[in-house]
Amino acid sequence: AQSVSQHNHHVILSEAASLELGCNYSYGGTVNLFWYVQYPGQHLQLLLKYFSGDPLVKGIKGFEAEFIKSKFSFNLRKPSVQWSDTAEYFCAVTPSLGGSYIPTFGRGTSLIVHP
């Protein structure tokens, strides 16, 4: 079974600072990778996803993530955060072929951006 680890549980930044949230997964085969965001009081929504092709994926609101297969990582980045980016961020993984098709979510990283 696959697993996902998000190392940073809480991140506090000032506006305009750069952001990088770590996500590592464990699974022996090929995977699909996702980042979801949950704004305060709201439901989870997709930020970006990687299925295949260019390992650098661009999502909404200026976010991007890079899949590094050798490191089993899919870190989320944003060059300059805004106060409105305050939210909980979840990394998720599903096998591309075979295995358990049920997505596995990380525990989430809480981001607070000070204005």
Place this chain on the structure above:
Amino acid sequence: DAGVIQSPRHEVTEMGQEVTLRCKPISGHNSLFWYRQTMMRGLELLIYFNNNVPIDDSGMPEDRFSAKMPNASFSTLKIQPSEPRDSAVYFCASSAGNGIGETQYFGPGTRLLVL
């Protein structure tokens, strides 16, 4: 499309009472997921349906929890009897196809408080 619809949005009940949570997936989506979110345990998958059939219910905490999907447009999650430790936000999500690698679309959640 209205997105995934959940009801009620908030539920406050007393220990021992039966609780029924409802979900209407996005039309055309074949897969439906029920999740529970708590501060202590993060986001946990409870059960997954594909084409109205329960595929994996290994995440259902105990026999007090049951889920049904009588048709493609409706699912329920029932807790009987409810206990204070069941207090959480319960999310329903749906995805197209068989759910493998597909983006999940989450509902707004039901915030359950068991007194």
